[in-house]
Amino acid sequence: MSEKVAVIGGGSWGTALAAVLNNNGYEVVLRDISEDKVKEINDDHKNSYLPGIKLSEEIKATTDIKEAVKGAKVVVVVVPSHIVRVVAKELKGILEEDTIVVSASKGIEENTHLRMSEILQEELEGKLKHNITALSGPSHAEEVILNHPTTIVVAHKNRKLAEKVQDLFMNDYFRVYTNPDAIGVELGAxxxxxxxxxxxxxxxxxxxxxxxxxxxxxxxxxxxxxxxxxxxxxxxxxxxxxxxxxxxxxxxxxxxxxxxxxxxxxxxxxxxxxxxxxxxxxxxxxxxxxxxxxxxxxxxxxxxxxxxxxxxxxxxxxxxxxxxxxxxxxxxxxxxxxxxxxxxx
Incomplete structure (x- = not known):
C-alpha cells in the first residue's frame, strides 16, 4: 500500500502539488473547505481553477481535515497566507509527532509579520515544531499540472529532513533543490x-x-x-x-x-x-x-x-x-x- 500524503488547500497550487505527489505514487487526499470544490474533484475529476485539466481519479478530496490527515506521514499546507493560522489551529492535536509538515503558502502575516512556517511552529506542539519545512520557487500551477519542467526549493536547517521532502516531490519534470535558509526562501517568495x-x-x-x-x-x-x-x-x-x-x-x-x-x-x-x-x-x-x-x-x-x-x-x-x-x-x-x-x- 502506498504512503499517504495530505494536501490542505484545493486551490490551483494545492491541486498541482497533489498531482505531482500522485504521479510519484503516493496516496493523496486533498482537503478543501468548499463542498462544491470537493464534489468537483471527486465526481468530475477536475478543478475549475485549472480549466481543461483532467485530474487522476486516484486523487481524493474531503472537507474533513481529520479524515484528510489520518494516517498521513506528510501534510502539505497550501492555503492563502491569511488562512494559515486557522489551518494550523485545526491541525493542532491531530497530527502524529513524526509527521512532516510542508509549508507551501507564500506571504507574511499582516499583524505579526511572521513567515508561514513560523506561524505553523507557533501553533503546533512538541516535536512537530521541528518538522516544518518550506517549499517554494518559480512555479505556476498552470504549467506544473501539464508536467512542464519546473525547479523549486525545499528549505530546512536539518539537511536530512529537507532531503526527505526533496525525495517526496522530485521526478523527471519537477526538480527540487534543498536550502538550509528558510528565512531567505520564504521572504523571497x-x-x-x-x-x-x-x-x-x-x-x-x-x-x-x-x-x-x-x-x-x-x-x-x-x-x-x-x-x-x-x-x-x-x-x-x-x-x-x-x-x-x-x-x-x-x-x-x-x-x-x-x-x-x-x-x-x-x-x-x-x-x-x-x-x-x-x-x-x-x-x-x-x-x-x-x-x-x-x-x-x-x-x-x-x-x-x-x-x-x-x-x-x-x-x-x-x-x-x-x-x-x-x-x-x-x-x-x-x-x-x-x-x-x-x-x-
Whole structure:
C-alpha cells in the first residue's frame, strides 16, 4: 500500500502539488473547505481553477481535515497566507509527532509579520515544531499540472529532513533543490509578489521592457535588503526563490499579482481590481506587512513603498513612477561600494 500524503488547500497550487505527489505514487487526499470544490474533484475529476485539466481519479478530496490527515506521514499546507493560522489551529492535536509538515503558502502575516512556517511552529506542539519545512520557487500551477519542467526549493536547517521532502516531490519534470535558509526562501517568495504588482502596474501604464528590467533588478535589491536584515543568507536571493521566482512572477501571464497590478495601472482602483480576481493575489496583504516591517527596521524599499501608496493611499501610478525616478543618485550595489576605493577621473 502506498504512503499517504495530505494536501490542505484545493486551490490551483494545492491541486498541482497533489498531482505531482500522485504521479510519484503516493496516496493523496486533498482537503478543501468548499463542498462544491470537493464534489468537483471527486465526481468530475477536475478543478475549475485549472480549466481543461483532467485530474487522476486516484486523487481524493474531503472537507474533513481529520479524515484528510489520518494516517498521513506528510501534510502539505497550501492555503492563502491569511488562512494559515486557522489551518494550523485545526491541525493542532491531530497530527502524529513524526509527521512532516510542508509549508507551501507564500506571504507574511499582516499583524505579526511572521513567515508561514513560523506561524505553523507557533501553533503546533512538541516535536512537530521541528518538522516544518518550506517549499517554494518559480512555479505556476498552470504549467506544473501539464508536467512542464519546473525547479523549486525545499528549505530546512536539518539537511536530512529537507532531503526527505526533496525525495517526496522530485521526478523527471519537477526538480527540487534543498536550502538550509528558510528565512531567505520564504521572504523571497513573499516579497516578490509586491514587485510583481509593480510590474503589472508598469505594464498597465504601457512602459515596456526597460521598466520591467529595472523593476526586477532593483526589486531583488529590496528583497535582499529586507532579507539580510532579518537574518537570511544573501546568496539565497540570487537563486530560485529569489531572482528566479521574481522573474516568473513579474513576467508571466499566469501571475495573479502581475494581473492585479495591470488592472490598477490601467486605471482601476484596488477594490475594483480585487473584485475581478478569481484567486487571491497575495502581494496585496504582503504589501501592508512589508511596508510596516521596512519602516520598523528602517530599511529603504522605495518600490514597495510606492506600491503601498498606490494600493492603499490612492496615489496616482504615474506620479509614483515619477517619484521613483527623481530620487537622489545612488550607487547600484550598496553593500559593495564601501569597500571600493574610488579614483579621481
Amino acid at each position: 513573499a516579497v516578490k509578489n509586491i514587485i510583481a504588482i509593480a510590474a503589472g502596474i508598469s505594464a498597465g501604464l504601457d512602459y515596456g521592457d526597460n521598466a520591467l528590467a529595472a523593476l526586477i533588478t532593483r526589486g531583488i535589491a529590496e528583497v535582499k535588503r529586507l532579507g539580510v536584515a532579518m537574518g537570511a543568507e544573501p546568496a539565497t536571493f540570487s537563486g530560485l526563490t529569489g531572482l528566479g521566482d521574481l522573474i516568473v512572477t513579474c513576467a508571466s501571464e499566469h501571475s495573479r499579482n502581475r494581473r492585479l497590478g495591470f488592472k490598477v495601472g490601467s486605471g482601476k482602483k484596488l477594490d475594483e481590481a480585487l473584485a475581478e480576481m478569481k484567486m487571491v493575489a497575495e502581494g496585496v496583504r504582503t504589501a501592508k506587512a512589508v511596508h510596516t516591517l521596512a519602516s520598523q527596521l528602517e530599511i529603504e524599499m522605495p518600490i514597495v513603498d510606492q506600491v503601498y501608496r498606490i494600493l492603499f493611499e490612492d496615489k496616482d501610478p504615474q506620479q509614483a513612477v515619477y517619484d521613483l525616478m527623481i530620487r537622489g543618485p545612488k550607487h547600484e550595489i550598496e553593500y559593495v561600494v564601501d569597500c571600493i576605493e574610488w579614483k579621481d577621473a
